[in-house]
Amino acid sequence: MAVAREVSVQLMVNGAPRTATVPARTLLVHFLRDELRLTGTHVGCDTTQCGACTVALDGVAVKSCTVLAAQADGHEVTTIEGLTGQPGAGRGDSALHPVQQAFQDEHALQCGYCTPGMVMAVRQLLADQPRPTEDEVRHALAGNICRCTGYQNIVAAVLRAANSEG
Amino acid sequence: MFPADFAYARARSLDEALDLLDEAAAADEEVKLIAGGQSLLPMMKLRLAAPQVLIDIADLPELKRGGFYGRSHTIGALTTYRQLARQRSVAQAGTPALVHGATSLVTEAPALGDALAVLADPQVRARGTIGGAVAHGDPAADLPAVLLALDAEVVIAARPGRHQHKSSSQHLARRRRQSEKPSNVERQAMLLDDFLQGIYATDLAEDEIITHVRITIPGAGASAYEKFPHPASHLPLAGVAVVVTFKSGTLTDENGRVTPLDDGTIAHAAIAVTGISPRPYRARAAEAVLKDAFPTADTLAAAAAQVTRTLDGAELSLLGDQHASAPYRAHLAEVLTRRALARAIARADAP
Numbered sequence: 001m002a003v004a005r006e007v008s009v010q011l012m013v014n015g016a017p018r019t020a021t022v023p024a025r026t027l028l029v030h031f032l033r034d035e036l037r038l039t040g041t042h043v044g045c046d047t048t049q050c051g052a053c054t055v056a057l058d059g060v061a062v063k064s065c066t067v068l069a070a071q072a073d074g075h076e077v078t079t080i081e082g083l084t085g086q087p088g089a090g091r092g093d094s095a096l097h098p099v100q101q102a103f104q105d106e107h108a109l110q111c112g113y114c115t116p117g118m119v120m121a122v123r124q125l126l127a128d129q130p131r132p133t134e135d136e137v138r139h140a141l142a143g144n145i146c147r148c149t150g151y152q153n154i155v156a157a158v159l160r161a162a163n164s165e166g
Numbered sequence: 167m168f169p170a171d172f173a174y175a176r177a178r179s180l181d182e183a184l185d186l187l188d189e190a191a192a193a194d195e196e197v198k199l200i201a202g203g204q205s206l207l208p209m210m211k212l213r214l215a216a217p218q219v220l221i222d223i224a225d226l227p228e229l230k231r232g233g234f235y236g237r238s239h240t241i242g243a244l245t246t247y248r249q250l251a252r253q254r255s256v257a258q259a260g261t262p263a264l265v266h267g268a269t270s271l272v273t274e275a276p277a278l279g280d281a282l283a284v285l286a287d288p289q290v291r292a293r294g295t296i297g298g299a300v301a302h303g304d305p306a307a308d309l310p311a312v313l314l315a316l317d318a319e320v321v322i323a324a325r326p327g328r329h330q331h332k333s334s335s336q337h338l339a340r341r342r343r344q345s346e347k348p349s350n351v352e353r354q355a356m357l358l359d360d361f362l363q364g365i366y367a368t369d370l371a372e373d374e375i376i377t378h379v380r381i382t383i384p385g386a387g388a389s390a391y392e393k394f395p396h397p398a399s400h401l402p403l404a405g406v407a408v409v410v411t412f413k414s415g416t417l418t419d420e421n422g423r424v425t426p427l428d429d430g431t432i433a434h435a436a437i438a439v440t441g442i443s444p445r446p447y448r449a450r451a452a453e454a455v456l457k458d459a460f461p462t463a464d465t466l467a468a469a470a471a472q473v474t475r476t477l478d479g480a481e482l483s484l485l486g487d488q489h490a491s492a493p494y495r496a497h498l499a500e501v502l503t504r505r506a507l508a509r510a511i512a513r514a515d516a517p
Contacts, residue, residue, distance in 0.1 A: 003221070024220070
């Protein structure tokens, strides 16, 4: 195998196979936004700190600004757009995921920029720990920054989502 | 923000990865290995690193397999922090935990669990690997401090005969005897303490790949890791890992009288410090204070006071930057040493 500046990537995104040839240096977040037009995943700090770009890679929350599209070749990605209609979401394609619904119910967003990443991080937290304490919620969101500083309602939404699920 | 342009290949085997390293060297191109990329990609985006060739080793099966033999755990270099925190270990009677399903590596070595809970954030911990943590040589990395305190060894693969590391190859010899086909890959183990050299500098050559990290879970004792994190980066302004081993067993004299040795004195303490010097280091002067000592608050404080000194009493050369001066980091290290020792000892006392 030889090294190449252009790489062909094949991955499952929100359940659908996607293929593209991109420069090797393309970051997963830009691949999702620019190639696939899935703009729900946001670029915030661009330095692996804010978590706005959080997606699930093979089911585990990661920061897509710090993953190469080439590294995701052969893997599965779920973005915020893929949460509705997934197991756990309510009836119908447009129904919100329980975490999204809890964010709406608790008004857990102000400007909304951090929200997709927050929701994807919270999905991971509740998958790992279905009944977290408030302390555990705050600790688990260490990788997500809300510059409106609206953490109080975000934490309330996580606890609501935890209690609404089974 | 993009990394500078580079050529990429994902290797399918250790053999292929070593070939790719040689090809890049032959073309006189700067090459980097990437696994999780949680330290390398941020540096590449900031153009602090600009390798011309990136070899993705995330799929190498040889770097995924691990195992344990007695108290010795061999951890695949590709094991992520997230996996490490969930890794099963040996159960009480040496029975594989997969049968018992009870204990985990982090309950056997709680300092590991301490570090894995405060290291970066959950998303980074899902990608970052133990091999990357030691290969990166970051002076402010959390995990190397814990690994140093656990006397970790790094297992390195290369083409045979190219490099000679200080080796303690007892377990490797066993593995070599078991392997059937002759291999074009040579593995050597060296102490992490010898492997780490300076700021982002290690003993890893350009044509070598870390395959495993090996730790030995201490017997009668306990461990802890304490850090003072930078609030934005989560990196430790100072971090201290300790492993305390207590005296155990009995002594029988010539008259057949049996004296129990588990009187609560410390047999040995390992103390490793990160974030304050060019590389994480073992605080041997502080360790010497605790040898054969009973752990009173005064003893722990006396040991902590030596944490930035060498065995012959000289003050270590420490790093300071815009976030914290060297004297402040030294102060933090002393306080954190006291706390980590107290925490470890409290854990040993707990039933």
